[in-house]
Amino acid sequence: MSNNFLNVVLADDDEDDRFLFKEAIKQLSIQTRLLLFNDGQELMNYLFSDESERPNLLFLDLNMPVKDGMQCLREIRQNEAFKDLAIAIYSTSSTEQDIEATFIYGANIYINKPSSFAKLKEVIEKVLQVNWQYHTSNMNRNTFLFRF
Amino acid sequence: MKIYLKYNYKVVCETLVREQLEKFNIPWSAINSSEFEILDGLPEETKFSLIQSLKNYGITVLDDQKETLVDRIKNTIDEMLNDENARHLKVSSYLSDKLDYTYSYLSSVFSENTYSSIENYLILRKVDLVKELLQEGNLNLTEIAYRLNYSSVSHLSGQFKKTTGLTPSSFQRIMKRKKSLNAYIDKTIKLVDEQ
Numbered sequence: 001m002s003n004n005f006l007n008v009v010l011a012d013d014d015e016d017d018r019f020l021f022k023e024a025i026k027q028l029s030i031q032t033r034l035l036l037f038n039d040g041q042e043l044m045n046y047l048f049s050d051e052s053e054r055p056n057l058l059f060l061d062l063n064m065p066v067k068d069g070m071q072c073l074r075e076i077r078q079n080e081a082f083k084d085l086a087i088a089i090y091s092t093s094s095t096e097q098d099i100e101a102t103f104i105y106g107a108n109i110y111i112n113k114p115s116s117f118a119k120l121k122e123v124i125e126k127v128l129q130v131n132w133q134y135h136t137s138n139m140n141r142n143t144f145l146f147r148f
Numbered sequence: 149m150k151i152y153l154k155y156n157y158k159v160v161c162e163t164l165v166r167e168q169l170e171k172f173n174i175p176w177s178a179i180n181s182s183e184f185e186i187l188d189g190l191p192e193e194t195k196f197s198l199i200q201s202l203k204n205y206g207i208t209v210l211d212d213q214k215e216t217l218v219d220r221i222k223n224t225i226d227e228m229l230n231d232e233n234a235r236h237l238k239v240s241s242y243l244s245d246k247l248d249y250t251y252s253y254l255s256s257v258f259s260e261n262t263y264s265s266i267e268n269y270l271i272l273r274k275v276d277l278v279k280e281l282l283q284e285g286n287l288n289l290t291e292i293a294y295r296l297n298y299s300s301v302s303h304l305s306g307q308f309k310k311t312t313g314l315t316p317s318s319f320q321r322i323m324k325r326k327k328s329l330n331a332y333i334d335k336t337i338k339l340v341d342e343q
Contacts (some may be wrong), residue, residue, distance in 0.1 A: 082237060104325045128263070130272070132264070133264065137273075138226070140279065143320060143323065146313055
């Protein structure tokens with residue numbers, strides 16, 4: 001188990017949010033390797049480069065400059081190579097309609113950015129646990145939908 | 149009268165294992181004298197009986213590295229959920245009966261290795277089954293609750309909402325819209341291909 005890292009990627013243009021996320025995930029018992037990207041284009045460049053290690057889980061902010069989260073989501077989901085990549089949308093206040101749209105275009109998890117650090121830790125832990133189970137158990141990926 | 153015996157251990161062992169596999173009607177092929185390949189999936193009970201039976205001859209079945217105790221716990225829970233006659237049983241006694249360890253041992257091994265508890269896994273798995281049945285659309289919530297041994301529809305809905313953050317009906321609506329979007333994309337791709 002000690003060799004079992006979960007490869008996690010976060011794309012978020014807000015520097016404070018990236019910092020808090022990094023701190024929160026560091027404090028959890030689940031072992032992760034985290035990569036950070038400042039916008040959607042940076043993320044896509046990484047994902048589609050040959051030498052990139054395939055992540056297990058992607059946290060994706062919706063509102064980003066250059067390329068927004070929704071565009072990234074759709075491009076990633078159109079590529080068979082990423083069918084096993086779990087995508088968690090990580091965003092502030094969206095309408096119900098926007099949230100449903102992310103699911104319809106292939107997001108697995110929708111997270112409303114929590115307002116406190118403790119809550120943030122809690123929600124990241126939940127997402128990692130659920131993803132871990134999907135990663136290691138025989139669960140149905142077609143219906144992998146959660147909202148936290 | 150004295151008789152003298154000379155053993156060919158390799159043949160003895162191979163024959164023994166072969167006879168045992170045949171006794172339990174397990175299709176197999178031999179890789180070598182200490183490695184056998186089982187051709188079909190092996191039900192947990194048959195596997196258990198085979199292991200017990202071989203033990204009488206001093207033969208130990210080594211755990212496949214992939215099939216750790218955690219996997220066996222998960223498989224046993226899946227089996228329990230898929231068996232109509234077992235669904236109402238308590239997971240703790242079901243697991244300790246089937247796997248022959250105390251529940252507290254199983255529970256601590258599971259938590260140490262999965263960052264999650266057996267109870268959480270069971271709920272996640274049950275909700276996964278509910279999702280599957282909802283998606284198929286042949287049963288309504290009352291029927292699903294009955295089939296999966298929930299005490300009531302509201303218990304099912306509550307657990308579903310608490311676990312997934314979605315109500316069963318919003319889950320169903322999303323799945324329906326996902327399906328029609330995918331059908332649309334497939335159709336578009338076909339049209340592009342044909343041009």
